[in-house]
Structure formats: C-alpha cells, structure tokens
Amino acid sequence: MVSAINRDTVIAVFLLLFCGVFYAASLKIEETSYATIGAEVWPHLILAVLFVLSSIYLFQSVRATPIEATKHEVNFFTRYRNAILCYALFLGFLLTLDTFGMLLGGVAFVFLALSVLGERTPKQLAIHAGVAVVSVGAMWAIFTFALRVILPEGTILSIW
Amino acid sequence: MIIENVIGAFGEVIQIKILLLMGLGVLSGLIAGAIPGFTITMAVVLTLPFTFGLSTVEGLSTMIGVFVGGLSGGLMSGILTGIPGTPSSVATTFDGFPMARKGRPGLALGIGVWSSFFGGIISALLLMTLAPQLAQIGLEFGPWDYFSLVLFALTITASLAGENLTKGLIAGALGLLVATIGEDDINGVARFNFGTDALKQGFAFLPVLVGLFAFSQLMSDVQDTASARKPLMEKGAKAVRVEHLAALRAIAGNWINLIRSSLIGVFTGILPAAGGSISNILAYDQAKKASRNPEQFGTGHPEGIVASESANNATAGGALITMMALGIPGDIVTAVMLGALLIHDVVPSPSFIGDQPVLAYSIFLAFFLANFLMLGTQAVALRAFLLVTRIPMYMLAGVILAYCAIGVFSLHNVTFDIWTLFWFGLLGYIMRQLGFPLAPMILGVVLGDIAEVNLSRAVAISDDLTLFLSRPWSLFFLIIAVFSMIFPWYQKHRGNKTWTLAFLPALCLSLAPPLFMMGGIPRPILGGVLIAAGIWLLVKHHRGGWKLELPEEHDVQLEET
Numbered sequence: 001m002v003s004a005i006n007r008d009t010v011i012a013v014f015l016l017l018f019c020g021v022f023y024a025a026s027l028k029i030e031e032t033s034y035a036t037i038g039a040e041v042w043p044h045l046i047l048a049v050l051f052v053l054s055s056i057y058l059f060q061s062v063r064a065t066p067i068e069a070t071k072h073e074v075n076f077f078t079r080y081r082n083a084i085l086c087y088a089l090f091l092g093f094l095l096t097l098d099t100f101g102m103l104l105g106g107v108a109f110v111f112l113a114l115s116v117l118g119e120r121t122p123k124q125l126a127i128h129a130g131v132a133v134v135s136v137g138a139m140w141a142i143f144t145f146a147l148r149v150i151l152p153e154g155t156i157l158s159i160w
Numbered sequence: 161m162i163i164e165n166v167i168g169a170f171g172e173v174i175q176i177k178i179l180l181l182m183g184l185g186v187l188s189g190l191i192a193g194a195i196p197g198f199t200i201t202m203a204v205v206l207t208l209p210f211t212f213g214l215s216t217v218e219g220l221s222t223m224i225g226v227f228v229g230g231l232s233g234g235l236m237s238g239i240l241t242g243i244p245g246t247p248s249s250v251a252t253t254f255d256g257f258p259m260a261r262k263g264r265p266g267l268a269l270g271i272g273v274w275s276s277f278f279g280g281i282i283s284a285l286l287l288m289t290l291a292p293q294l295a296q297i298g299l300e301f302g303p304w305d306y307f308s309l310v311l312f313a314l315t316i317t318a319s320l321a322g323e324n325l326t327k328g329l330i331a332g333a334l335g336l337l338v339a340t341i342g343e344d345d346i347n348g349v350a351r352f353n354f355g356t357d358a359l360k361q362g363f364a365f366l367p368v369l370v371g372l373f374a375f376s377q378l379m380s381d382v383q384d385t386a387s388a389r390k391p392l393m394e395k396g397a398k399a400v401r402v403e404h405l406a407a408l409r410a411i412a413g414n415w416i417n418l419i420r421s422s423l424i425g426v427f428t429g430i431l432p433a434a435g436g437s438i439s440n441i442l443a444y445d446q447a448k449k450a451s452r453n454p455e456q457f458g459t460g461h462p463e464g465i466v467a468s469e470s471a472n473n474a475t476a477g478g479a480l481i482t483m484m485a486l487g488i489p490g491d492i493v494t495a496v497m498l499g500a501l502l503i504h505d506v507v508p509s510p511s512f513i514g515d516q517p518v519l520a521y522s523i524f525l526a527f528f529l530a531n532f533l534m535l536g537t538q539a540v541a542l543r544a545f546l547l548v549t550r551i552p553m554y555m556l557a558g559v560i561l562a563y564c565a566i567g568v569f570s571l572h573n574v575t576f577d578i579w580t581l582f583w584f585g586l587l588g589y590i591m592r593q594l595g596f597p598l599a600p601m602i603l604g605v606v607l608g609d610i611a612e613v614n615l616s617r618a619v620a621i622s623d624d625l626t627l628f629l630s631r632p633w634s635l636f637f638l639i640i641a642v643f644s645m646i647f648p649w650y651q652k653h654r655g656n657k658t659w660t661l662a663f664l665p666a667l668c669l670s671l672a673p674p675l676f677m678m679g680g681i682p683r684p685i686l687g688g689v690l691i692a693a694g695i696w697l698l699v700k701h702h703r704g705g706w707k708l709e710l711p712e713e714h715d716v717q718l719e720e721t
Contacts, residue, residue, distance in 0.1 A: 032349060036620040086557075110559055119389065
C-alpha cells in the first residue's frame with residue numbers, strides 16, 4: 001500500500017518530469033522575427049514557476065511525517081470501481097461514436113452506466129432502459145429539432 | 161446617464177420570451193442549487209449549451225437566472241434537511257434547520273427566501289451604480305497592472321481553495337499551461353501540439369471546464385456505490401407552506417443586519433476568488449458579534465438566516481461588478497459566466513460598459529429581475545425539489561454525463577471537444593482525489609490568455625520590468641498577492657503564533673504607499689487611513705503585550721459554489 005507521503009512524492013516527481021517534457025516541447029516552438037516577445041517566453045515562465053512549485057512540493061512531501069496506511073483501507077479497484085467503469089464506458093462511447101452516433105451511442109452509454117452503477121435486477125434494468133431512452137431521446141430531439149444542432153448520426157441509424 | 165441606460169435595457173429585457181427563459185433558468189438554478197452534491201457552477205455549465213441558439217440578451221438573461229436561482233436554492237435543503245445544497249448556504253443551516261425542527265420550517269424558508277431577495281436587490285442596485293465606477297478605475301490600468309491583477313486573482317484563489325497552498329499554486333500554474341496549448345494569440349505560432357493537428361487549435365474553454373468540474377464532480381458523487389444508489393435525500397423533506405408575512409416581519413426587525421450582511425456579500429464578491437461560500441460565513445459571524453443575543457445563534461435565531469442568505473445572494477452582484485468592469489472573474493461561477501459571455505461575443509473590459517451600455521445594463525437588469533423571479537418560483541421549485549430528491553444520484557449522474565457530451569459537442573460541432581471533455585474529466589477526477597483544488601486551475605485556464613497578452617503588451621511598450629513595481633496599481637496588486645500567499649499560514653497559526661498579530665497591521669501599512677503614489681485626493685486619504693489603522697493595531701497589540709486572541713469560530717475557505 002502506497003502511503004500518502006509516498007504518493008505525494010510520486011506526484012511531485014511526476015510533475016517535475018512533466019515540466020521536463022513540456023520544456024523539451026517548448027524548444028520546438030517556432031521563433032518569429034516579428035514578435036516582441038517570442039511565443040515560447042510565456043510558457044517558459046509558467047514552466048519555471050511550475051518547476052519551482054513542484055520542487056517545493058517534493059521537498060514538503062519528503063519532509064512530512066509518513067502517514068500509516070489503515071488496515072481496513074479498501075483496495076484500489078474497489079474504491080475506484082465506479083469511476084473506472086464510467087470512464088471506460090465513456091471511452092467506449094467515444095470510440096464507437098462514428099458507428100452508433102449520438103442517439104444510439106448515448107442511449108447505450110446511459111443504460112450501461114446506470115446498470116453498472118445501480119442494481120441489476122430485471123425491474124431495475126427495465127427502469128434503466130426507460131430512463132436511457134427517454135432522457136437521451138429527449139435531449140437528442142431538443143438539440144436536433146429545437147436548437148438545430150446536427151449531432152453525430154453514426155453509420156447504423158442515418159436520420160438525414 | 162444610468163437612468164437612460166436602464167430605460168434602454170428595459171426595452172431589451174422586458175419581453176415575454178426573455179422573462180420566460182429567465183423564469184426557467186431561475187427554476188433550474190433553484191432545483192440544482194437545492195440538491196446537495198450539485199453546485200451552482202454545474203447548473204450554469206449545463207445550461208450554457210441551451211443558450212447557443214439564443215440571442216446575446218436572451219442567453220445571458222437565462223444564465224443569470226440560473227446563477228441567481230442556484231444561490232437561493234441551497235437554502236431549501238439546508239433548512240428542511242440540515243444539508244446545505246451549496247457551500248454558500250452552509251451558515252443558513254446553523255439556524256435554519258434548528259428553526260425548522262422547532263416546528264417553524266415555513267418561517268425559516270420565508271426568512272431565507274426574502275433575505276435572499278433583498279440581498280440580491282441591494283447588490284443589483286450596487287452593481288448598476290458601482291460597476292461603471294469600477295470600470296472608470298479599470299481604464300487607468302495599463303498592461304502591467306492587468307498582469308499583476310491576474311497574478312493576484314490566481315494567488316488568492318490558490319490560497320483560499322485548499323489546505324495546501326503549494327497544491328493550489330501548482331493547480332493554477334497547470335491551468336495557465338493548459339491555456340498556452342494551441343495557437344498563440346499574439347504571434348499565431350502553434351505551441352505544444354506534439355505533432356497533432358487536433359491540438360493546433362488548442363482546447364475550447366467550455367469542454368475543459370465541464371470536464372474538469374462537472375465530469376469529475378459526478379464521478380466523485382458516484383464513487384461510493386451504496387450512497388450513489390440511495391435517494392438524494394435520506395432525511396425526508398416535506399412540503400411546507402412558506403410564511404411570507406411572518407418572515408417579512410422578522411426581516412423588518414433585522415434591517416440593519418440585512419443591509420450589513422448584503423454589503424459584506426457585495427464586497428466579498430468584488431474580491432477575486434472570494435465567493436458565496438465565504439461571504440455567508442463572514443456575514444453570519446459579524447451578525448453574531450453585533451447581535452444583542454449572540455447566545456441564541458445556532459438555536460434557530462432569525463438573525464442567522466437573514467445574515468447568511470442576504471450575504472450569499474449579494475455576493476453574486478459583487479462578483480458581477482468585477483467581471484463586468486474589469487473582465488476578471490472572481491470565482492468559478494463567474495469564470496463560467498465569463499465563458500458564457502465570450503461565447504455570446506460579449507467581452508467584458510473597462511471600456512465595455514461605456515461602449516455597449518445598453519447590453520451591459522441589460523445584464524444588470526436581468527440580474528435585478530432574476531431576484532423577483534426567484535421569489536415567484538420558489539414555491540414551484542420547492543415541490544420540484546421534493547420530487548428530485550427521490551431520485552438516486554447514480555441515475556442523475558449517468559444522464560448528465562450523456563448530456564455533457566451532447567452539450568459540449570454542440571459548441572463547435574466537433575468530436576474533439578468530447579475528447580477534451582473526457583481527458584479533462586479524468587484529469588479533474590485525479591486532481592480531486594489527490595487533493596488538488598480545481599478552482600485555481602479553472603481560473604488559470606480562463607486568465608492565461610489575459611495574462612500573456614498583457615505581459616506581451618507591457619514588454620512591447622517598455623522593456624523596463626521595474627514598471628511592475630513602480631506603477632501604483634501594479635504594486636498594489638502585487639502586495640496583496642504576496643499577502644494572499646501568506647494568508648493560509650496566518651489562518652493556520654492565528655491564535656497560536658505571535659507573528660500573526662502583525663499580519664493585518666503589515667497589510668495596512670504595505671498597501672498605503674501605492675495609494676499615495678496614485679495621487680488625487682481620496683486615494684492618499686485612504687492611504688492615510690490605512691497607515692493610521694496599521695499603527696493603531698500595532699499600538700493595541702503592543703499595549704496588550706502581544707497577547708494572542710482566540711481564533712474565529714469559522715475558517716475562511718473557498719469551496720466550489
């Protein structure tokens with residue numbers, strides 16, 4: 001179990017590496033002859049500040065008293081299960097958007113998200129399906145017909 | 161001049177369509193504000209996509225309706241269940257809930273609603289009169305001053321946003337860095353696109369904000385399966401009849417408290433970073449100190465509800481003053497409001513009120529009218545709130561996530577914005593879990609471009625960097641930026657360490673020189689008053705042998721409203 005103090009140290013080191021990556025990327029910013037200050041100056045200033053702050057954070061994390069991990073602390077997946085599954089479902093929704101479109105993909109996403117987060121009894125699944133169809137259908141209709149937004153339609157269900 | 165502009169604004173705003181939209185906005189805000197776990201910011205963010213197809217005045221009036229409704233909505237759950245709907249109603253529960261438990265929920269709601277109304281009206285009047293004055297002051301600002309003002313806004317947000325100042329400042333710097341991704345506004349050069357075309361345009365503000373704030377908030381709300389499956393309110397809230405007349409009588413006997421708390425709210429709102437979550441506590445504390453019956457606070461005393469609710473609604477007007485006059489958002493809600501204004505091609509700045517007075521006063525008037533609509537729709541909102549509380553959080557979260565995707569897509573009709581939503585949603589969630597406050601990061605994203613443009617202008621005018629210290633306004637903002645960074649230590653050690661007694665005198669004495677440098681008559685007088693106050697405090701502490709006083713009951717800390 002990573003204690004809180006180690007976690008802070010890891011984050012601080014990650015932030016320092018992040019500064020390094022962005023600094024390297026900033027060296028590739030095009031230099032212009034007409035600029036009063038180059039396009040890289042402001043990012044360099046921010047990165048310098050971020051580097052200093054991350055170093056202070058690292059120093060603080062190393063100096064701080066280690067916090068004992070509690071015996072009854074739940075494991076990582078149990079604690080973050082819902083968030084991980086929701087993000088995974090949302091990623092799936094995004095990756096299949098070109099195929100399913102906003103309407104079908106949205107309905108599928110809401111149904112799956114509700115079923116993952118809520119109970120999975122037949123009654124609840126039916127409620128989840130109803131909520132998904134009505135809510136996404138209503139939003140899709142409002143945006144498509146009232147606000148005239150052309151939402152991604154996908155290859156399966158072509159409305160227009 | 162003001163009257164002419166108000167009359168012109170009346171023609172724009174007093175239309176059935178706009179009033180209906182505002183009414184809907186207020187109602188949505190009231191319900192969203194009443195639900196614990198939902199914030200005003202989320203309500204405003206989620207309403208924004210619906211306003212894309214509306215005219216500028218229609219869209220902004222709707223958003224202002226949501227903003228005002230959200231501020232007033234928090235009191236319903238706070239009074240009926242003891243759980244504040246938003247952090248800006250925390251102090252309302254101190255007396256509102258005990259009063260409801262004593263069998264007077266209708267009176268408690270009435271006092272809350274009418275105090276919110278009067279607080280909102282007082283701040284609307286101050287908004288109309290002070291915003292043009294502040295804009296006049298803003299016209300004195302050069303790029304050095306603006307850059308320092310942005311720096312101050314970021315440091316004070318970081319210092320108030322969490323327990324760890326370093327984390328707050330890191331979040332602010334990350335926000336500034338995110339704003340640099342994509343094409344540079346000044347030179348038109350691509351930055352940090354890592355060879356991809358998609359990143360050349362940079363990130364749109366709204367998907368970043370919805371992801372960082374709403375998406376991550378929803379994921380935090382459903383993190384625990386058991387609580388996500390329960391109805392929003394376990395403590396059953398029952399419909400009650402609001403006792404308007406009795407409430408008005410109670411407020412009439414508390415008018416000094418009402419005005420004082422409203423003024424606290426307005427001036428807290430004017431300060432960058434300080435929002436309703438701070439003003440309601442400050443006003444409550446002041447009301448308690450000034451009360452003849454301080455021992456009754458916390459037992460269902462009307463004065464406590466009046467103070468908290470008038471202050472939090474008045475804060476909205478104060479925050480709008482700074483945003484409209486200077487173009488600087490005070491907190492996350494006003495950062496979203498600024499984003500909404502920009503989407504509707506309204507760019508607030510010191511010259512905005514003078515250049516487009518009718519539009520500016522239409523916004524002011526919409527804020528004024530929204531308070532009346534809040535009063536009228538509170539009864540409907542109360543019933544809707546009771547229905548919504550029966551829904552489990554996970555259902556709302558799932559549906560809202562889909563809505564976020566649709567809303568964000570409708571901004572530019574590109575899928576990249578939904579990807580932005582996803583990645584920043586993930587980043588926001590991780591940051592929340594690691595204890596990084598999101599408010600400084602969001603302000604960093606919003607203010608990044610303003611800071612860079614002004615830095616560039618400053619350097620273009622003169623390469624003398626000492627101008628940041630020699631120009632009075634710039635020096636003024638830099639001094640309070642430094643003190644705002646020390647503030648968390650001051651707050652932590654107040655009552656324990658002797659040096660904290662020197663904090664306020666040092667602040668007063670440090671702010672006096674830039675005021676003298678500004679010239680004229682009122683500002684040097686103010687500088688003299690600050691010096692006198694600083695010396696008086698030092699003498700007082702010296703005579704008292706630098707004896708430490710007990711700290712205040714409630715810490716001042718910014719929470720996401």
